[in-house]
Amino acid sequence: MLELKAHKALVVKFQSLFALLLLIVILSIFAENFFSKNTFWLVLTQVSINMCLSVGMTLVILTGGIDLSVGSVLALSGVIMAGLLKNGLEIPSLNIFISFSLFGAILAGLIVGSFLGFFNGLMITRFRIPPFVATLAMLTIARGLTELWTGGAAITGLGKTFGYLGTGRLLGVPVQVWLCAAIVLIFVIVLRKTRFGRYIYAVGGNEKAARLSGLNVNRIKLLVYTLAGALAAVGGLIVTSKLNSATPSAGDGYELDSIAAVVIGGTSLNGGKGSVLGTILGVLIIGVLNSGLNILEVPAFWQKLVKGFVILVAVAIDKLNTDK
Template structure:
């Protein structure tokens, strides 16, 4: 005979999916525009950026870390790619001008994100700086560099080829959705099918035991933060492409949405437990919630209150589950 406790344990595995279903059901009853095809594609385009950030954040949180800098890294990498594709790079010392196509500008932007994330990991592992403090510092540094890079002004008119990344369609599906799907598939394979993924979970579960087992803690953590930075850059390129403009203040509070998606998706803030697909569901829940509140004409101020309460509830549930285990 199946006990109530077993029922609850079984349903807890699908809590994010259940929450998404209930949320969609309620919003479809409250707004006739919610389940339209146009709105569904709009939601998927909007959540694509947060899912990219959330995937990287999941890898970080699985090691019992946190990354508060992804929003600022997103803005800086978007600005770098936009500048290169629009104006190229002039090296006055060598009297040299280097032009960049969309693909090469994107690769440079992702490389910048990787390096900034790697620097986060290096600071955390080399100097034993708490992840919260190290990434908070990078949040400020990257935002400041973005303002210096852009002069505080947006970079516009990036060209049709670059804009296609964020606004184009391929086989009837928006390009941001394709990009996000590729990111998610790679991340799932990385975490589930490779030694690197097993090392991530081992570090979050018990770092001391992982070290004694021969896991290179420093290398894994640096790689995790580097990947998070690179995925923030991917999100920045999508945002910049969609707007056809690199905004100096892009990505503000995006790190909070990413953390919310990770927690709502069932990843433990203590590390070692969670999944990439959980973060994807969490990102979709956040996107659906934002979209629904807009359709219902809820004040932006109340939207922040609701989102904060949802995050708090998710953390409370996470802590309650941890105590039961």
């Protein structure tokens, strides 16, 4: 009986991997240029932004929450980095002008993203606003701030060095892929090998039991939302660097792809169950599907339909396997 269960758990554990492989096989058959080195790097670079967002989203969803603001936070962080790098910070009323180095501008963007995440966490823990509502508000607020900062126009011409991150290669591997790999590695270790990671699972699995076991539930959540904001800012860095410009509409709707990836990766929206590794597979499934449908020249509107159904099927299979 138990062996049967373990066997089943194995299948459930690897079902996303099976799905990904199946998808690759199918696309390789139907799209002749699909199975190639080019596509390999293309997919990996295309998914890098969603990977950053989804790692953060995994943490948030593991605590039983949700973060709808990541797309907007990505945009704001991106335009802050670009704006500070290009124009510096000028406050005419105080007659202050600060110019920013490349590193300083990036750091400022990351700090802004983290702060917005922190603010989400504050609303959720101190004011007991449901995560859905708090981050929905932040989605609008951050987008508004982005438009205010840019005046609605893109900030372009950021220089070659800045573009290195989004277009350069190191040892033959795109820099953004290195960055993602590092982030994934860090958070796999955080979740599996640190107290903080274990506590995330406990909070999402049973908040009351976690509190009664002496865990500082609020502090854990605050940190998780802050990290989600920081990772969204990293996403903003990649997208801005890739395009060598920051557009105020960047990241629009990215939160949905990110939630989809986490869910396809087997993380439960109720919290307490899931992993970063699952999320990687979810991100890759969406990425491979996107590239494949593009190569097959499936019209954009149909692509949306297909993606929607893939999400439904993935989660339905997961439910069928885990219930009973």
